[in-house]
Amino acid sequence: MQTITKYLALVALTLNVHIINAQDTIQNTNNQTRIEAFIAFKETIKTQERDFLKAEVEAITIRLEKGEISNSEAEELKMEAAKKRALNIENRLAIVDNKIALLERNDYRIENKMSDYELKEEKQNLFGVNISNKTFNVKTKKTPIKYDIRTSNDFLFAIGFNNAIIEGQSLNDSPYKLGSSGFVELGWNWKTRILKNSPFFRLKYGFSFQWNKFNLEDNKYFQQNGDVTELITFPNDLKKSKFKVTNLVFPVHLELGPLRKLDREDRLRYINNNKFKIGLGGYAGFNIGTRQKLKYSVDGETKKEKQKQSFNTTNLVYGLSGYVGFGDTALYVKYDLSPIFNNQAVDQHNISVGVRFDVD
Template sequence: MNNITRLVVCLVIALTFTTVQAQDTKIDSTQTSSNQLKINALKELKTNIENEEREFLKSEVAAINKRLDDGKITASEAENLKKEAAKNRALNIENRLAIIDNKIALLERNDDGYDAEDGDGDGFVLRIGGGEEDKESFVYFGEKSNDKPRKYDRRTTTNVVFALGFNNAIIEGQSLDDSPYKIENSDFFELGYAWKTRLFENTNFWRLKYGFSFQWNKFEMKDNNYLVNTDGEIALQEFPSDLNKAKFRTTNLVFPMHIEFGPSKKIEKDDYFRYSTYKKLKVGLGGYAGLNIGSMQKLKYKEDGDRIKNKQRGGFEVSEFVYGLSGYVALGDIALYVKYDLSPIFKDQLIDQNNISVGIRFDMD
């Protein structure tokens, strides 16, 4: 049964399991009871259990044959593995049908509204992502025992990327020490989602890592200065009163791509294998390109004894198209991370300012 059919069946069960409150109007005696609808749906599940287990067995046998063709196991070992897989699938069918039969028996001897799922540790599951035991499908809704088995080989994996650290600007003709932005109070954050694909069939040394990220680059101005746009020219000027804080932030949506390389450990099981980079050194070199989706200057100061917070959005001539270089050196899931914008922060200026960030990056599986 395909995912769409399974989803429809499970939704029917879920909907019919909802307790129906009594209505003032009379119900036609010929109308099908809610218990009968549940029973019909469960019988449909029974019909499909055997077919699904046979499909799972075919996948396992194919994986065993591949190992045999690759010379990793002998013909005798392959035959034993196939017998064991067939035995397990037969037991799965027997156990799963017994569960369904018990649910049907409960419904047949009870009135409408009885919940056959009470106390049942199997039930239904909604899973998004690889999930427990590295399941094959990315999205699954259905019986927990019916979830798909592992794929024999996964060339592509996914993870969440989070990074933070110090942020500043490289300004043409001056050193970082002379930056008008406070080094200790200027920071950046990045949050994104990444895919990692093994480039070669029989080695995991080279990987391609790609995805999308939101980047927030922040600058805190020194010496009571703030940014002013004068006919398209962006410059720092002294604020007319004492500033408690002056910060400028750009928000970018970018699409990073890195060539990642480094050793990994191969983990081989009877029906699958994986490459693991857990506690392994890895290096990623590449870049990113994307769009600026916002800019804001935040000023905090006092005026006539009142605390003022002034937020100025847009109007700072920031580059709409952003691109740059980035790289990281990681041990396991934690990396030292550097990124540098080749595109200037402010477009069409006499002196270019280019964003630079240094910090820690977490690749969370």
């Protein structure tokens, strides 16, 4: 019996030695696999940062070609971008080298418990560092560059003088001050090239907020009486009498003019680098607010009044507009075909002349 027990103990000891050796082999294999993966990831880091630098340099070059910056400014920006990307490579490689060192010093079992500092590359192309169980990820997935973009967008800002064309009257007889009545327009536009291989014809469309302001003369102000709005004399001394209509409109213009072609290996772009342009079209939308502000004196005391009501202004607005200019700047004219007020004996139509900036 003692002999059988000795044999069984010897067999068990032999099996334990084999299991321990197998575990060590698995652990070493897992560590070596992970080390090799991190070494390969170091090349990925270099490629990513170089691609980022290439994109930044191309953006700086486009700004230079558009005249937004000088040659010296462009070179300085390129040097700063190169320095930043070089430091990024250095720092990111140092993190990976530290991770490799941890794997080389520790076995797989112990390393798996080191959650205080774990470097990982996720399937979503995220580069992340886990510190104190909080993960900070940087998305490194590079969006493929589209070779040809037929639709672009830009920000619209316009400002200028505002008044009204009144049936049977000239602008000299207008009740609104010619110099101080003005308008402001803010919006967002999209521009689509109509022809596939030529940028000469473009369709421009979007939305805008228009603020049309009238400064009234001769101590006049508007008073709403039922369905009729009348221009009457204020009983006291008016220091200010301002009437403002706010519209939300959707303009559409056919834009014509040459564009500069930038044909590169991986992309084709067209830019308006101080090229002549002309736009013809119109707009339609809604009146979203009407206000009147009065400032006057009563017995030597200054009072202010803000009146917010419809004043029988037209709810549906529409009109014609056009612009002509160079680059981002143009002379701008718009004219409302819809009357300012409903149910008036004499129609009034808003007209605006100013400067328009299309900033892309």
